[in-house]
Amino acid sequence: MAPTDDEVRELVLNAADRLYYTRGIQAVGMDALRTESGVPLKRLYRLFPAKEAIVEAVLRRRHERWTRRFDDAVNGTPTTRGRLLAVYDVLAHWFDEDDFRGCLFINAFGELGTASPRVAEIVRAHKAECQARLAELCAAAGAPAWLAPQLAILSEGAQTTAAIAGTNAAAGHARAAAVTLIDAALGEEAA
Incomplete structure (x- = not known):
């Protein structure tokens, strides 16, 4: 058949x-x-x-995979601090994968962002949703609005650094910086 x-x-x-x-x-x-x-x-x-249709479909599937990983990590963490830090734990596991080559969205934007408005739109939507999910977590924790974009930048920087350096150390550094930001935003007693 x-x-x-x-x-x-x-x-x-x-x-x-x-x-x-x-x-x-x-x-x-x-x-x-x-x-x-x-x-x-x-x-x-x-x-x-066209090839662009395949690229778009691959990016949509990657978005769905990332969303599931993020949701699983957040939903499996009972504390406010743990939910805010879950993204960095996901990154650490991802960076340890044998085939880790950085973020396909960042890579796709670097290759096609100016040549393919549709690919650029998909990448921007993915990154905006990632930041929006962090903003929801921050709001639920009672954190100020400035925390979410700063946590997102730490995540993005860790992805790029890990891809270039070839180690997962960036996830730990980003997580440590996130702890400092969360402490400043919520106080060290936030659990």
Whole structure:
């Protein structure tokens, strides 16, 4: 029985995600996607009329994955301080993954941000939602409005630093800086 379009779409997106993340988006052509996914070029183009459509779909899936990781970490933490610091714990685990190559959203924006307004829009929406989720956590903790963007910048900086340095140390440094900010915003007694 031939695979359905949904099954083939998953094969292509899995292959694209791996290749884009390890090699870069511009370095991966449709022929490489065909080879990696095992999907004939004609069917690949029928499902995805252009490479940009694949890039957009990969970024949406990455967004969903990040949202689940973040929600799982936050929901699994009972304390205010723990919920605010959960993002840095997620980062530490992510940075330890063998295939960690930085943030695909940052990488995609660096490669395509000026050439593809749609990709830039998806990246901006992802980063805005990440900051909005931190803002919700900060508001729930009774923290001042300035805390969320500062925690977000620590997270973004850790991602870039870890990718360049090739170690997870940036997650610990960002977490320590976040503790200082949270203490300043809520007081050391916040639990």
